[in-house]
Amino acid sequence: MNPRKAFLSVLAVLALVAVHFSQARLNVDRQTLGLTQAGVLSNAPPVLAFTTVALGGFRGIIANALWIRSSELQDDGKHFEAVQLADWITKLQPHFSAVWVHLAWNLSYNISVKFPDPEDRWLWVQRGIELLRDEGLKYNPHAIDIHAELARQFHHKMGANLDDAHLTYKAHWAEEMHRALGGGRPDFAELLHPSTPEAKARVATLVGKYKLDPALMKKVDETYGPLEWRLPETHAIYWAMRGLAEGRGAGDLRMLRRAIFQPMQMAFHRGRLVTNQFSQKIEFAPNLAMIPNASKAYLDQMAAEEEEGMRESFGNAHKNFIRDAVYFLYTYNRMAEARKWFAYVQKTYAADPNVTKWTSVEDYALSRLIEDVNETSRDRVRAFLEGSVESAFMSLVEGDPDRFQGLMLFAEKVRSNFVDRTQNKSSQQRVPLPEMADIKREALLRMLSPQSPFPPEFQGRLRTEMRLPTDWGKPTGTNNAAPPVNIGAPKG
Structure with missing residues (x-):
């Protein structure tokens, strides 16, 4: 054999051996550095696996066929099969951010509502969020539309009340965050510098499972807080701010800007998480402390x-x-x-x-x-007055005397305004509104009745706060017919 050919043959063999030993390491490095254009199709039918390898750059053709088949399966109610196809599509087109956005939206908005059980719906909504957060951003860490959709799902799907199961979503998320944060309010000093095994485990959960960066959480809270991190709207703000900081390339930054001030408005309207001490269910109340920072959020995004x-x-x-x-x-x-x-x-x-x-x-x-409430609609005005008075009494029991006084004063002004506007109208002359003292007495009778939905503990505290006899409102009560003394002024 020609010595030159023999040398080249040996060199080729050595090169093949070197490639064999280095290929595995190169594959690991490509995956770690995010250079892999597509993941391996697991559990795929042999035909799909073969055609994917055979067609190579023609993966888009395969993806289109899978899109069509997935839509057909979903129309037929075969949701689990459709989701499996969706998983293959994301593996075929991992760097096409619109794929992740559409599939996550489909899971959370279209498929979830096919299930009447709120617990089942929560699983689909949760999967939609995980698809964006855990997988979509792994392949597209700077995609503006993925950040915007993630923020929208926290704000609109979980935070708003448009879905019948929204309270289930909120309850599950509040429970998860309470457990992950170790309580209601994050200890940012501990999260940034964990020193105990419990704190380190907590940070590992936040970063590993929920993809929450404690440093960015602290920045968000300092900018627009203090925020309630157990509520979904706070996480909408987090992902919007992360998108504004890390977003690159094409995308509508306005979606992210809206995803800051709109959830801030929601945090103002019902951003205070309250556990009902009688039913032990979570309730939502206005958070008036958010007004200055919510206004700031609007102004910041207007300036940008x-x-x-x-x-x-x-x-x-x-x-x-x-x-x-x-x-x-x-x-x-x-x-x-x-x-x-x-x-x-x-x-x-x-x-x-x-x-x-x-x-x-x-x-x-x-x-x-x-x-x-239409100023000439007596029924609507009375409904408002009764609702306001009941809300006032509930606020008093819950330890909020300022809200009690505010609601009572407002109700009295509404009634006076209605009477002034309708005093010469026949409807007012036929069926005038009751006096406020009568409305208050009737509200107390309803709330203190044995048939009322309020538990005995609530009723006892209401009697105490209003300085009522212990039998007032009961069938054996001796003074139920007359308005109670000092009905407009609680004790203290």
Whole structure:
């Protein structure tokens, strides 16, 4: 044999041996560094596995066929088979972010609602979030649309009340976060510098399972908090801020900006997590402390917006939020703050006649109510009055006397306003509204009745707070016919 050919043959054999030993390591490094264009199809039919390898760059053709078949299966109600095909599609097109967004949306919004059991729905919604968070971002860490969809699912699917099972979603998420955080409020010093085995395990769970960076959590909380991390809207803000910080390439940043101030508005409306001490169920209450930072969120995103038309749109949303804040503060009897924000919106949006036409916070608050209850509809006004009075008594039992007083005063002004507007109308003359003392007495009788849904502990505390006899409201009570003494003033 020619010595040169023999040398080249030996060199080729040595090169093949070197490639054999290095290939495994190269595959591991490609996976670790995110250079792999597609994962291995596990549990795929032999035909799919073969055609994938054979066609190579023509994977898109296979993916299109799988899309069509997946839609057919879903139309036929074969959801689990459709999800299996969806898993193969993501492996064929792992760096096409729109694939992850669509499939996660389909799981959370389309397939979940096919199941009547809220617990079953939660599993599908949870899977949609996991698909984006755990897999989509692994292959597309800078994708704006994946961050935006993740924020939207926390805000709109879990946080809003448009899904019949939304309370189940919130309860599960609150329980998971309570367990992961070791309580209601994160200890950021401990999360950033864990020193105990429990703290280290907690950080491992947050980072490994929920993909939450303690440093970014702290930044989000310092910017717009203190936030309630057991509620989904807080996580919408987290993923939106992460998307704004890490997003690259094509994508609509406005989706992320909206995913900050809209959840902040939600955190204001019902961002206080309360455990009902009688039913032991979680309830949601307004968090008035969020008003300054929610306003800041609107202003921050307005400043970041370059297009004039969108800035104006964000400004309208901010204006409406401040008007809501004034209304809520007024109903909670926090008059100084209500007047402060009323003056702010009057000054900031002085060019809007719908803002400046109100000369006092009292007139504005009453006008907001009249939008909801027609001033000539006696039944609707009475329903509002009874609801407000019952809410006031519940607030008193729950230890919120300011809200009690605010609701009572507001109800009295609503009734007075209704009487003034309808005093010359025949409907008012035929069936006038009851006096406030009568409405309060009837509300107490309903709430203290043995047939009421309120437990004995609640009823006992309400009697104590209102300084009522222990038998008031019971069938054997001796003074149920008359309004109780000091019905408008709780003890203390």
